[in-house]
Amino acid sequence: MDERKIKEELTVKFITGEISEEEREVLLQWIDASEANFEYFRELKESWDLLGLCQEETTSYNAEGSWKQFRQSVSSGSPLVKKTHFKVHRKAEQKHFSWIKIASMIGLLFVSGWGLYYFNTLEIQEEAGVQWVTKYNPAGSKSNFYLADGTEVKLNAESSLRYPEKFTGKNRSVYLEGEAFFDVKRDTLMPFIIRAGNTRTQVLGTSFSISAYPEENVTSVALATGKVQVNIEGESPLEIHLIPGEKAVYQRISNELGKRPFDPDKEFGWRIGNLVFEEDGMTEIVKKLSRWYGVTIHLENPQNREVLINTSYSQQALEAVLKSLSYSLNFNYQIKGKEVWITMF
Missing domain, CATH: 3.55.50.30 (Phage tail protein beta-alpha-beta fold)
Known part of the structure; x- marks a missing residue:
């Protein structure tokens, strides 16, 4: 089995929570080895989400049926970017599904070339030659660290942050899955951008938290100091601006974005x-x-x-x-x- 096929299977294990600590380390090292590896991993992850596979309580998956539906949608001219035509079939008596079949199906999707255009439209232009680092906290673990620009990050459990060893170009971009609190070092010439799914949060210098666990329907951004601009990308883009004490709440399923006040002790309490x-x-x-x-x-x-x-x-x-x-x-x-x-x- 070639290396890329193995990484596809490890990616599916990572998404479904079946990956071991040893396998997770192998996968993260492979992701950090090159930009090409990271982009391939991200495309696999996003295609999984688009296919509707990454849902809570998923216990059984009909790979053949969903693949047939996918091929029919392609034949009819319906682009993958527009709608998701895939359903998860649940069976309470079954506790596992064939992640090998799913990895194969996702691999076929990319071999056929379908779906690549959508992901390319969401690319962030990153400087070539920059080394990227992935910090991951398993369940029961939290961490505190600093980025190259002096930004402090408090990363919650079951969360990961991908960031460059040094920031170059016109902005400071990082990728978040899970929850983190950022105390961003101010730089008016170089905005700080956090991408979490299709949520894009941009700041110059401020402190705030983001909660964006992939398996949950709600993504939130709570602002402690400064100002924040939150954008939801996709077919129906949304935008909202926050001032201290306000929290942006995005409902992924209904694609609704709003804001409300919050209690800092409750919202940021996990940090202490x-x-x-x-x-x-x-x-x-x-x-x-x-x-x-x-x-x-x-x-x-x-x-x-x-x-x-x-x-x-x-x-x-x-x-x-x-x-x-x-x-x-x-x-x-x-x-x-x-x-x-x-x-x-």
Whole structure:
């Protein structure tokens, strides 16, 4: 099997969360080796998103059926960039799907040449010869570091930031997946640009946070100081400007962009070790706990009713948080290493 085919399969494993730490390191090293590798990885990732494959609770995928639909849409003259004609087929009794078939299908998409035009239209012009670095935090891990221009970055768990070793050209561009807080070094001649999916945030010198986890429907930008311009790229582009204390909220499915005030203690609390729940139901609570503590949570007997929680925990151990939440949400729990079982009653 050639190297590119192997990297396609590792990319699919990365997206679906099935990749091991060793495989993740191999993939990240390959991505950082050259701009061509990164662009190929990004195109695979974006085509996956366009095909509608990267959705929460995906357990079974009909590769042959979706490929047939894709070929029919191409034959009818419907461009891939306009609409997504692919559906995910869920089966509760199945826990795995054939990522090898999916990797093969995505590879065929690029061999055939379909879809390449769309991605090329979203390219950022980057200086040749610049070495790029990818910083990734797994679940349960956070980090703090500085970019070459003096910008400070606080990167949350299950998040990655791709940035150049040094900034050249007309702007300072970085790529984010997940959540991060930026304290940007001011440079009026060289705007700082963060791309997260189809969201483009541009600043000169300011501090703000971005939350853009690929599996979630909402992308948000919360401004602490300075000014920020947020753009949503695509068929129906959107733009909004923020002042301190305002938060831009983008709903990906409905393509709606708005803004509202926010509580800085809740929005930025994760930077100082505060686990915050704000109008969160059980589904979101499980997701945050898994990400915060780096554990796998099995939810048994989920209830139809959704109790919303507003609370926070500062530097608390997992068991202490579960014990507290169990009183409000009525559940029993059991912790075994890196796995947690929650039974609702």
